[in-house]
Amino acid sequence: MEYCIDPNIERASTLPAAFYRSAEAFEACRERVFARSWQMIVGAEESVRLPGDAMPFAFMEHFLEEPLLLLRDENDQLRCLSNVCTHRGNLLVLSPQRLRGAIVCGYHGRRFHLNGQFAHMPETNGMQNFPCAADNLAQLPLRTWRQFVFTSLDPAIPFDEWANTMERKIGFLPVEHFRFDPTRSRDYLVRANWALYCDNYLEGFHIPFVHKSLSNALNWSAYRTELLPWGSCQVGIGRGGEEVFDLPPHHEDAGQAIAAYYFWLFPNIMFNFYPWGLSLNIVRPQQPNLTRVSFRAYVWKAEKLGTGAGADIDLVEREDEAVVEQVQRGIQSRFYRAGRFAPKQEQGVHHFHRLLAGFLAQNPALA
DSSP: OOOOOOSSTTTOBOOOHHHHHOHHHHHHHHHHTGGGSOEEOTTHHHHOOSTTEEEEEEEETTTEEEEEEEEEOTTSOEEEEEOBOTTTOOBOOOSOEEOSSSEEOTTTOOEEOTTSOEEEOSSOTTOSSOSOGGGSOOEEOEEEETTEEEEOSSOOSOHHHHHGGGHHHHTTSOGGGOEEEEEEEEEEEESSOHHHHHHHHTOSTTHHHHOHHHHHHBOGGGOEEEEETTEEEEEEEBOSSSOOOOOOTTSTTTTSOEEEEEEEETTTEEEEEETTEEEEEEEEEEETTEEEEEEEEEESOGGGTTOGGGSOHHHHHHHHHHHHHHHHHHTTOTTOOOOBOOTTTOHHHHHHHHHHHHHHTTOGGGO
């Protein structure tokens, strides 16, 4: 399945409506996009702190259900391993726990060292060419950015080119010291295709029409999108009198009243930085017309909560849900084929469609 998005935004049309409706396109995204992507291991920073700590998880719950295991080995090294026994495919670790020196399969007693290497199995007499590399647990790449941990099944993007692009803008913030606040974190179910949700996020064009309270906090005429190799950054300028970042003198945006930095990393992760801290959005496809969005709040300056562009992110999210679900219904129309990009306002959406088209053609370089 291939899509062609003209690199010239002034000539380009959006992805066709059929993409957002198609089960075939949804399945293609599963393998060609998400299996090649970096995904955050949610809860890693809270659950795996000491040697022996282990947390089973699915790569992408209810979408790419690859069983994985995050753990710290005896040398305090963080590892991501397959959570499937190499003997008969049994799941190894069923709940978060502290392992006592080994991973032990509860089916036939096969044991693995905490680095994933095969250690022992009963009743192996007579086996030839045993053990071999296939008896070890598969080890996945593991990368960290500040306090966050990521892995990939088959990464197509160099991690540093993907995540470290945020440092240029927010490198002055002590993100590793932001504290997760479960009371401000929740999941939303959106009855729309995952890519429609991203389309909506990636432009500020709709803000004065959909988000009246947010529009009062931002100077929409100064709102801008800056493209990154594997993402984008939307820069929200305060209207005046709002909470804004205290930027260091050497910062490239010094002298500007920056109320928010909205980063999107291909294909589905958003880092929203406000003077109070970070609102993290993780977009998880569930079905062609159903998406789960996880909001996780990390607080830096609690006294600034409830102010500025990040004052009521729950309201903004519900407003976004409503309009995206309307679009999902609208694209079922036999009369709608594709739209055109507003060249100034929808650069982020155009960039997303170009990247997505490149991955679906199984050639990310095309993007």
